[in-house]
Amino acid sequence: MLEFKNFTIAYEQEILTNLNLSFEPGQITVVTGASGTGKSSFLKVINGIIPHFQAARLAGDLTYQGQNLLELDMAQRSRFISTVFQNPKTQFYAVNSTDEMAFALENRNLPREEILERIRSYTQLLGMEDLLDRPIFTLSGGEKQLLAITSVACMDNDIYMFDEPSSSLDRQAIARFKEVLVKLKAMGKTIIIAEHRLYYFRDLLDKLVLFEEGEAKVYPAAKVNQSLADQHGLRSLTEIKKTDLIVENFSRKSLFDQGPQESGRLLCQNYSYSYGAKPVLASHFSFDQGLYFIIGSNGVGKSTFLRCLLGLNKKFKGQTFYQGQPLKPSYQWLTAVMQDVNYQLFTESVWSEISIVSQDDEAKKAALAQLNLLDKVDRHPQSLSGGEKQRLLLAMARVADKPLLVFDEPTSGLCRGQMEQLIDNLHQFVDQGKTIILVTHDYELIQKAGGQIIEFIGHTQPDQDSQRD
Template identity: 40%
Template sequence: MIQFENVSFAYAGQTSGNLRELNLTIENGECVLFCGRSGCGKTTVTRLVNGLIPYFFAGKLSGRVVVNGLDIARTPMYQIAGKVGSVFQNPRTQFFNVDTDSEIAFGIENEALPTEELHRRVKGTAEDLRISQLLGRNIFELSGGEKQKIAFASVYAMNPQVYLLDEPSSNLDMKAIRELKDHLQLIKSQGKTVLIAEHRLHYLMDLADRIVYLEEGRVAGIYTPSQLAALPDDARSLMGLRAVDLNRVHPVEKRTLTGSPVLTLQNVDLRYKKHTILENISLQAAGGEIIGVAGHNGAGKTTFSRALCGLHKDCGGSFFWKGKETQPKARRKSAYMVMQDVNYQLFAESVAKECAFGIKNPDHSLIERTLTELGLQGLKERHPNTLSGGQKQRVAVAVSMVCGKEVLVFDEPTSGLDYDSMAQVAELLKKLAQQGKIIFVVTHDVELIGQACSRVLHFDAKGVPQDLAVTRDNEAGLRALFGMAQPQIANKH
């Protein structure tokens, strides 16, 4: 179905290649997982298959990519679109409509199908993917996970031969990941060819036929899932790979906090367009805490985060800082938020300038140290929009470190990050906590929570039914919170 014949590619303005001498054949109906560190070339592989390279992303391309007999570099884009469907890491970048029905129908509408067939395809797609409840909705009111489902549905409706998915699970909770896996199993059972560029490996280990490990643009290894799972955990970590089995991820025991609470929420209610999102939220936090905020997509985690930072004003109850009640304006001065869609907050023309953007008298030595700690030193002159998704996230994390706020809120900070980068973020969160900052981390990342968080707030049914310390003693509760099966055999990690 797909052949890469000695393919090399370097994006315009870059001296080193992003992909080097790739030779690979993918059979019809095969599911192939591409993995490796951020920037290793995974996304570039998908862009070569769907024609974004060379038609959208300029650069130096050599070799040949053939999909079902079509030479991609010599095939019109509309022909490629009929054969290859793509689901991007950020679904928002591929939407063309404001309602879900029109978005699902967009691709097939451009094929000039009759109106009756359009309606039949949209209804059939919703039924096959079990998303009928999302029909007739405003796209801008969907959660991140719901947007991802609509993006997948818009591709499914076109019935392509090849599916490409770039970090499809990066912003999904465990339930949504299981639903994504069901969708992937469905298209695989239909004989479709599936290419997935992904850091989260655990949900694909019984789905992928082959796993291609890339390192600096080259194929450094090809494994079956059982071969990759057989590697020692330490060996996979050194390869920059995430866990293949979440039951082998255990909380790292952390120091006990003894400081007095400095942040208090009393009976806080949060509303959006007159609808109650969360109600009667009461909690306390001390300096140095790293607090995970978990819950299903759409549970109100991001709304809660925005309220902490004074960005969401439709709320009742009281916020106290060191015993003094604070209003939204004061909270905006003392808190900083790294947004889930990091593209909303990247403005400058280089990574270094981004870290100083909007800050009076920035500490350039701190910026240099932070870029070094985050592995961004070599990218400091690059434009943020030329970075991979994981690299953009690290830039936003770097900005948060140099702004000197007391409360730092991270919305999915490890979205799209490899193991190395996730571990670096965990260490940096702990360093910030050691400075007395209060850190909230909205995340579905079990590995990050185990490495960095001291406790987890679980949002559900408009409230916080659970506030769990992240300890070995609470492992059963934490696994239940994330909908994970209990391990049959105890593993040490």
């Protein structure tokens, strides 16, 4: 059993106080709460990142099977604790997916035959054979998340921890992840998941731990319902299906359909891009003023399209026009909040970061205050939580005041309250006459925000894809 007794975690100030929690083998515990309440820090204390890599003040007892975990370093804890981080790319060491699965086992000096058998066994058990022998950098965000999950499963540890595991997963991938959890639970593993999206756990979790105002409140599965979620401002416990979103403003767009040219405020003409010999994009797109949600399965090309629009994929073919004029350079017209916000943060403080895009101090203060970041102006951007980083990029988008805004999975680190705040900001942007393109798997966001929905489909994807939801 993993157990906290009278445990406190503090940085400049205490973030979690007097924790008394236990985690049993064969149980799934979901840890939730508003962004910045300490969920990721809590996991880092368990695996040893805090205090061995990231400084913090700790007090109290943390034990596993009677052993004091605080006496063990990260390497020693890794013998029985596995973690899938919020951004799986931060834990990859290889360029080939099979090599990545083998990496931790090779470091344990296991025989080659045992490593190969472990990989074969776990990929078969978890239904992840399609992830074998793939170049990691060509995988979609969701496929990278599943690869990270499979890689840590191959370690066959006692404790598995996941930080926002659904952030990049489509509905099919979430179903696969649920199957992984069921199998790990049946094997008697201790499973701890920090997550905002709760609907897919409703029939899986054994207990819910809510971090609120520095304290931990524990609810058994029988007491976890929508009334509890509403009382504490949590995300929905009811699954929202694609059929719930079908409205007049819904359309499907083949990425391999070179139809007649369209007019529009923003015209992406004859876009074409391939990863090696594999084409992922060959189409055109047009957008007018308003809010556009782009949905579609993992790997279908949603993020690739955004990268082409932003000019980040240098070898892509096509032209981009805004109000009839070539969109070049794109940064003069576009503001982007990408899936991995760490690549968009460059300076030593929140204030310096937002000052990159504006010198209007009053506008910067107003944007940071609206997004609850004004008290963090002196913090290093990389010290913020995932949700706080996304909100910083959103504040920068507000003060940059460009006509085109692009978002890639903007709710991956946001709680319900901050998701609703994001929706308010999106509506304000639309009222200001902007065009917003938002890639997401978050149907709760789409249902609450409204707007036009475009589903990307590939040329090999069956038309009955919509029935999967």
